[in-house]
Amino acid sequence: MMDFFSKTPEPPYYAVIFSSVKSENDTGYGETAKRMVSLAADQPGFLGVESVRAADGRSITVSYWNSMDAINNWKHHTEHQAAKEKGKSVWYESYAIRIANVEKQRLFSGEGND
Numbered sequence: 001m002m003d004f005f006s007k008t009p010e011p012p013y014y015a016v017i018f019s020s021v022k023s024e025n026d027t028g029y030g031e032t033a034k035r036m037v038s039l040a041a042d043q044p045g046f047l048g049v050e051s052v053r054a055a056d057g058r059s060i061t062v063s064y065w066n067s068m069d070a071i072n073n074w075k076h077h078t079e080h081q082a083a084k085e086k087g088k089s090v091w092y093e094s095y096a097i098r099i100a101n102v103e104k105q106r107l108f109s110g111e112g113n114d
Contacts, residue, residue: 006048006064011102013047014065020087020095022057029091032083039079045070057093064102071099 022029040046040063047064065071074080087095 004050005107006050008047008064008102008105009066011105013102014068014071015100015102016063016065016071017098017100018061018063018095019098020059020061021093022059022091023093025090027090028086032086036080036083039077040074043070043074043077045073068099 037049037051040049045066047066049061049063051059051061053059063074065074
């Protein structure tokens with residue numbers, strides 16, 4: 001299960017928390033979501049991502065970044081902008097985006113790697 005967790009560096013760094021409720025229309029959503037993770041991973045300053053989705057359409061995705069500049073660059077990336085617009089018009093009933101400064105982290109693994 002440790003592969004679920006992003007291998008983030010020692011703080012400080014930033015977390016972008018994207019909480020959403022999907023609409024009934026998910027045409028093309030899965031492919032676009034995978035593309036956005038792949039594209040984000042290629043961006044300077046990207047540190048990792050963790051995501052969970054419930055069967056009822058609720059999800060939380062947390063992406064980690066080394067700076068606010070990196071977050072802003074990703075926010076304005078052309079392909080990401082297009083996906084966000086489609087999300088607003090087709091895929092999401094509602095969502096919230098929060099940006100947090102990670103000041104401390106504690107990692108635990110039942111395998112003794114904390």
